[in-house]
Amino acid sequence: MKLVLKFVNGVFITVIFLWTGVLMLYIFASIDLLSFKQADNVKKVGHSHKVDVSPASDEMRVESDKAEVTDTARYNKLLLHLVHNKPSVKWPVNAGYPLPGALLPYNRIVAFYGNLYSTRMGILGALPEAELLKQLAEEADKWRQADTCMPVIPALHYIAVTAQRNPGKDRKYRLHMPATEIDKVLLLAEKAHAIVFLDIQPGWSSLQEELPLLEKYLARPDVHLGIDPEYSMKNGQVPCTAIGTFDAEDINYAISWLAALVQQYNLPPKMLVVHRFTQGMVTNYSNIRIKPEVQFVMNMDGFGGVAKKLDTYRSWISGEPVQFTGFKLFYKNDVETGGHLMQPAEVLALFPKPVYIQYQ
CATH class of the missing domain: 1.20.5 (Single alpha-helices involved in coiled-coils or other helix-helix interfaces)
Known part of the structure; x- marks a missing residue:
């Protein structure tokens, strides 16, 4: 038992x-x-900030995969397109793939520059509204036809902080545009189906002081930033009496500030345009540090004859690469001093092709 x-x-x-x-x-x-x-x-x-582990059908997941692969392939193809399919030691710049929502290099930006208070600072303040919108649409269409590989997005590049010869009450030699004027530009951009750049000419002020004042606008997904070293008077001189300068440290501050803004408000990448036409306007360019939240454009800002503009572009834009390039065309100054306003085909012959075109 x-x-x-x-x-x-x-x-x-x-x-x-x-x-x-x-x-x-x-x-x-x-x-x-x-x-x-x-x-x-x-x-x-992929590049998304947030990981989505919610249920999804296999079909949706396959489409997501295809979009990611197509995006990457198109990015590579467009970078080669910008260098005429002939990459060099310097170009294209390998800055990594962009975050979702990036506009570059998937599009070319065609911008009208200026200030609504002035008819002399650029085309943006020089024409009545209806005429301005018509001309911007016509210019954008010219660029679409000239380079069918890249869609065109129109833009208004508005000087929101203007350098002044008058020191003002705080002796910073710059003037802030009132919110009512910025709102006018935003409304105008809406009518033009355009994006907006707000430009800072700091005078004796600094980016650390000026950027937070524009945060409520830059927190919008359709508003980007321009900064102008020509009017950053670190030498203590009065604006317009000498050419100012930004160091890589200043530009890196703007990049970091914008990157934090993108993260805070869950925005698509911001574009940062830096104007340049001399070597001294941007010092230590090789120390500029690109972040995935910000797309950087070094914009050739010089006027004059075609040969002079090309030489400036080759020397300080193409010759000192950061990420993407821009090119400014002056309706009056280029014609008066050089006799000729460059057309899209001429600009697109540059190496690399600019992704940002600005008319003043």
Whole structure:
């Protein structure tokens, strides 16, 4: 009898042990499967800031994968397109793939520059509204036809902080545009189906002081930033009596500030345009640090004859690469001093092709 009881107890213990083992294997397998699915979702999100592990159909996931692959392939193709399919040691710049929502190099920006208070600072303040909108649309269409590989986005590049010869009450030699004027530009851009750049000419002020004052506008997904070293008077001189300067440290501050803004408000990448036509306007360019939240454009800002403009572009824009390039065209100054306003085909012959075109 004792032998029978021992046998039964042994069988019972064995069965319990086996069932426990099976149960543990099932739990571990479930955990592995869940981890695999979560990892798979992370890969599908790609560059997104947030990881989406919510249920989705296989069809939706396949489409997401295709979009990610197509984006990357198109990015590579367009970078080669900008260098005429002849990459060099300097170009294209390898800055990594952009975050979702990036406008460059997927589009070319064609911008009208100026200030609504002045007819002399640029085309933006020189024409009545209806005429301005018509001319901007016509210019954008010229660039679409000249380079069918890149869609064109119109833009209004508005000087929101203007350098002044008058020191003002705080002796900073700059003037802030009132909110009512900035709102007019935003409304005008809406009518033009355009994006907006707000430009800072700091005078004796600094980017650290000026950028926070524009935060409520730059927190919008359709508003980007321009900064102008020509009017950053670190030498203590009065604006317009000498050419100012930004160091890489100043530009890196703007990049970091914009990157933090993108993260805080969950925005698509911001574009930062820096104007330049001399070497001294931007010092230590090789120390400029690009962040994935910001797309950088060094904009050739000089006027004059074609040969002079090309030489400036080759020397200080193409010759000192950062990420993307821009090119400014002056309706009056280029014609008066050089006799000729460059047309899209001429500008597109540059190496690399500019992705940002500005008319003043």
